Amino acid sequence: MxxxxxxxxxxxxxxxxxxxxxxxxxxxxxxxxxxxxxxxxxxxxxxxxxxxxxxxxxxxxxxxxxxxxxxxxxxxxxxxxxxxxxxxxxxxxxxxxxxxxxxxxxxxxxxxxxxxxxxxxxxxxxxxxxxxxxxxxxxxxxxxxxxxxxxxxxxxxxxxxxxxxxxxxxxxxxxxxxxxxxxxxxxxxxxxxxxxxxxxxxxxxxxxxxxxxxxxxxxxxxxxxxxxxxxxxxxxxxxxxxxxxxxxxxxxxxxxxxxxxGSSTKKPTNSEMETKRYVEKKIFASKQILKGEKFSDLNMTTKRSKSGINSRDWDLVCSKEASKDFQAGDLIEIE
The missing domain is CATH 3.20.20.70 (Aldolase class I)
Incomplete structure (x- = not known):
């Protein structure tokens, strides 16, 4: 008011x-x-x-x-x-x-x-x-x-x-x-x-x-x-x-x-949402991961990227197994 x-x-x-x-x-x-x-x-x-x-x-x-x-x-x-x-x-x-x-x-x-x-x-x-x-x-x-x-x-x-x-x-x-x-x-x-x-x-x-x-x-x-x-x-x-x-x-x-x-509600502004696309970390393979191998802290890392799985889902990914081979630097994908 x-x-x-x-x-x-x-x-x-x-x-x-x-x-x-x-x-x-x-x-x-x-x-x-x-x-x-x-x-x-x-x-x-x-x-x-x-x-x-x-x-x-x-x-x-x-x-x-x-x-x-x-x-x-x-x-x-x-x-x-x-x-x-x-x-x-x-x-x-x-x-x-x-x-x-x-x-x-x-x-x-x-x-x-x-x-x-x-x-x-x-x-x-x-x-x-x-x-x-x-x-x-x-x-x-x-x-x-x-x-x-x-x-x-x-x-x-x-x-x-x-x-x-x-x-x-x-x-x-x-x-x-x-x-x-x-x-x-x-x-x-x-x-x-x-x-x-x-x-x-x-x-x-x-x-x-x-x-x-x-x-x-x-x-x-x-x-x-x-x-x-x-x-x-x-x-x-x-x-x-x-x-x-x-x-x-x-x-x-x-x-x-x-x-x-401003507002008492804590939320990103429109301009922040645009910036967020460029600074949020996504999940990448840090080394070669073979099909069937379990994702873990030892074979993954995070980097900035426009696309991919958000780093906040790290624990979810760690509960999965690779459905295909990944090379170091590849974006992680899960089914």
Whole structure:
């Protein structure tokens, strides 16, 4: 099955609907399967005194340290998101979103999307998780900043309100923007798959395409990557995102890994079957063998040949007697 690639716009539209529309078109041109947004009401999400996270301060030139002011500039209305979902349908790319407060979550769940993503910061939010009681969408649970016990708690909570656990995929990530390679710990994605028996994926906040390629090679069925029109734009996530040209390369590299992975069935390829004809060993007489003489290790050998008895049938031939005389170098024939 092909890896689901999510172009994570997040708030990289900078609070402008027309920029969101541009990002949708470009995500489609890059080959993404989904384009994802973040839905929130700033007054429901943060206290007005809340400060920006360290990575937000680092990635922005704005001297204000207010997280509320930053988010308010990045906020789109519910009406905007109805239009965004319609624009996704027009451009034949699937819409996805994560919600960061209860009002936004209820709005999102009523959009009847194929997938809904639970952000890492909500994995222990009991009232938030309980709102999924009537969710008909598949769920992607992001697990940044979490332990196995945190994930288990969230799954139990979702299951307690009627969510079918089989409809949940777990997304490994490191919640730092960008994150260092030493922080990625990709083996924990495999641990989650083994522990919970669910599909897993990876939300890539690194600056190296090799990370997502590694995730796919290790079994990720979903890959998410932040996406922007311009890395130099003002905003918390632009610097940890891929621009259009880089996202195209990113998608191509993942599709290349999928080709390399191929099938789990071990069998010769068509090209190998052709080569096999020229390298397989057949059974030959290593010395003169007279009619009635028994074939054995002492009078036979193997050589490459297009025709003849395959060397895998050596023991079968050894149980037979020669029906005619053979000279050294003759292909062995049996009746």
């Amino acid at each position: 092909s890896t689901l690639i999510i172009a994570e716009v997040g708030v990289n539209h900078n609070g402008h609907l027309n920029e969101a529309f541009k990002l949708i078109k470009e995500a489609k041109s890059c080959g993404a399967d989904f384009v994802k947004f973040q839905i929130f009401k700033s007054e429901n999400l943060v206290d007005e005194q809340a400060e920006k996270a360290p990575y937000q301060q680092k990635n922005m030139t704005d001297t204000s340290n207010s997280q509320f002011e930053m988010l308010k500039k990045l906020e789109l209305s519910f009406e905007d998101f109805v239009k965004i979902k319609e624009e996704c349908e027009i451009n034949n790319i699937r819409f996805m979103a994560s919600a960061f407060d209860l009002e936004s979550l209820n709005f999102l769940l009523n959009l009847n999307c194929d997938y809904v993503k639970i952000p890492s910061g909500e994995i222990g939010n009991v009232p938030y998780l309980r709102e999924f009681k009537n969710c008909t969408s598949k769920i992607i649970l992001s697990t940044g900043m979490s332990t196995i016990q945190d994930i288990e708690f969230a799954l139990e909570m979702l299951n307690s309100v009627g969510v079918d656990i089989k409809n949940i995929s777990l997304l490994h990530c490191t919640s730092n923007y960008p994150c260092d390679l030493e922080e990625i710990n990709m083996n924990s994605m495999v641990t989650m798959r083994k522990r919970f028996g669910l599909n897993v994926g990876y939300s890539d906040h690194s600056n190296d395409n090799a990370v997502s390629n590694t995730a796919v090679a290790m079994g990720a069925s979903i890959i998410e990557k932040h996406f922007t029109l311009d890395n130099q734009l003002e905003g918390p996530d632009h610097k940890a995102s891929l621009n259009v040209e880089d996202f195209k390369k990113f998608v191509k590299s993942i599709r290349k890994v999928e080709k390399i992975l």
